Amino acid sequence: MSLLDATAASASTAAVLAERYRHVRSRSTALAAPLSAEDATVQSMPDASPSKWHLAHTTWFFEQFVLATQPGYRVVDERWGLLFNSYYQSVGPIHARPHRGLLTRPTLDEVRAFRDEIDARMQRAFERGGFDELTLHTIEIGLHHEQQHQELLLTDIKHAFAHNPLRPAYRDDLVHMRARATPLDWQRYDEAVVEIGAPHWPGGAQFAYDNESPRHRMLSLPFALANRPVTNAEYRQFIDEGGYTTVSLWLSAAWARIQDERWTRPLYWDEDLEREFTLGGMRELDPHAPVSHLSYYEADAFARWAGARLPTEFEWERAAGSRVPSPADNFVERDALHPQGATGAGDGLQQLYGDVWEWTSSAYTAYPGFKPWPGSLGEYNGKFMCGQWVLRGGSCASARDHLRASYRTFFFPPDRWQFSGLRLAKDLA
Structure with missing residues (x-):
């Protein structure tokens, strides 16, 4: 493959990845939309995490492993790495997982603003072609990582709601279908x-x-x-x-x-x-x-x-x-x-x-x-x-x-x- 062909292929990959980035990130926002600030902060057991933390951690991933590798980059808030690092010991200190529910600050609104800011910075970097092949691979990992956290957001909030005597619904408009199981074979x-x-x-x-x-x-x-x-x-x-x-x-x-x-x-x-x-x-x-x-x-x-x-x-x-x-x-x-x-x-x-x-x-x-x-x-x-x-x-x-x-x-x-x-x-x- 010639240098020109390789450059064109990389640009095409980046364009596809930019669209996938927008799709995955918007789904996380949509999944969290039914939750109040109180819902998003609760942690019902050490193995679960607050919804707010999932939103912040997946955003921290892109800032830490993608944007922060660019020359001259300045993080949104240098204090937040401690809060939203999950288990990457090689990156730095970590706030204990069982205590994520104690993180009332930053607020849910601040976490949403953090997501918006990182998304805007990622979009500008996509537009100027600022990602090399290795970084594009890291973005792909980050998107699959975020999809894992989307599932955890749902299962973790389900666990939290199940502990509420009111047994509240996450959503009352979910698709509900019943079908007869086929005989076991x-x-x-x-x-x-x-x-x-x-x-x-x-x-x-x-x-x-x-x-x-x-x-x-x-x-x-x-x-x-x-x-x-x-x-x-x-x-x-x-x-x-x-x-x-x-x-x-x-x-x-x-x-x-x-x-x-x-x-x-x-x-x-x-x-x-x-x-x-x-x-x-x-x-x-x-x-x-x-x-x-x-x-x-x-x-x-x-x-x-x-x-x-x-x-x-x-x-x-x-x-x-x-x-x-x-x-x-x-x-x-x-x-x-x-x-x-x-x-x-x-x-x-x-x-x-x-x-x-x-x-x-x-x-x-x-x-x-x-x-x-x-x-x-x-x-x-x-x-x-x-x-x-x-x-x-x-x-x-x-x-x-x-x-x-x-x-x-x-x-x-x-x-x-x-x-x-x-x-x-x-x-x-």
Whole structure:
């Protein structure tokens, strides 16, 4: 490629990225719009963050890792790095995560003004062609990072609202559809050597986080995968048949947790097992929708009770194959913000993407030959590869263009506040 061609290609990439930047940033603003200043400041538990912090942190990311690399740049407020750095130890000191709800200042209006100012500076830099190829890559990372925080903004505010005795709705105009679940069936897969993961990015044709690479081969033994996620009705049967009181179904750490915290049902289910709390307020439980807000412990216990198991993340990715997320999947774009029953045909795998993240039996660890991104962004994934489990497929709060078959998210086994469910698997002789 000639220098002229390379320059033109870079300009084209920058133009596409500038439009994507505006789209992603405006969605964060729209998601936060229904929230008052009080809503946006509350922190309901150490693992969650205030909505205001999500808005500020994602903005700090672009100032810290993009704009501040430009010669002569002056930050909006040099004090805010301490407040809005998440876990980048190589960048500087960090305000303790459990205490983010104490940050009444800066105010929500000041955070919004911060976002507007950084967006204006980014726009001017795009217009003058001020970003080199490496910086464009960092912007792409920042946009996917912001989409992750959009989902966290929704799940964190849901957790906060659920603790309010008024059980307020985040929005009362959400799309609400019901559809009958198809009968449970199994898709069979023979033994095969399969390729897993994504090509290293930058370099690969499609964006992928460093924890999705390198692409490598795995031996997949014969197995079967359920055609759809487990439903609320099926999980209700597990409860009715003593699932939470049968010690043989539970891992040791899981049994200790459910005893200590007195778990008897999924997070957000009402005691009557007929209603659940949603971002649209309290609703009648839909028996055909995928069960959600399960910990790994609960997903594993249910699979054991059902005479099955959880799939490995490699089995899940093999089954996904070349499938990609589509507008028919229940992502944030559908504006339901809650799992819904499948509306497609009954053949093949359903709801592989969207609705609920699906727990796998795979520990979150490095692929053979894994190399984190260079510099501070190398802290993004690799240092969390200890004690967490992988989920696949995205949820009703995920952005469609953020997901792919190789995408790996990860949480600790007791975590329940995400839209997490399960799909059964079993071994074949």
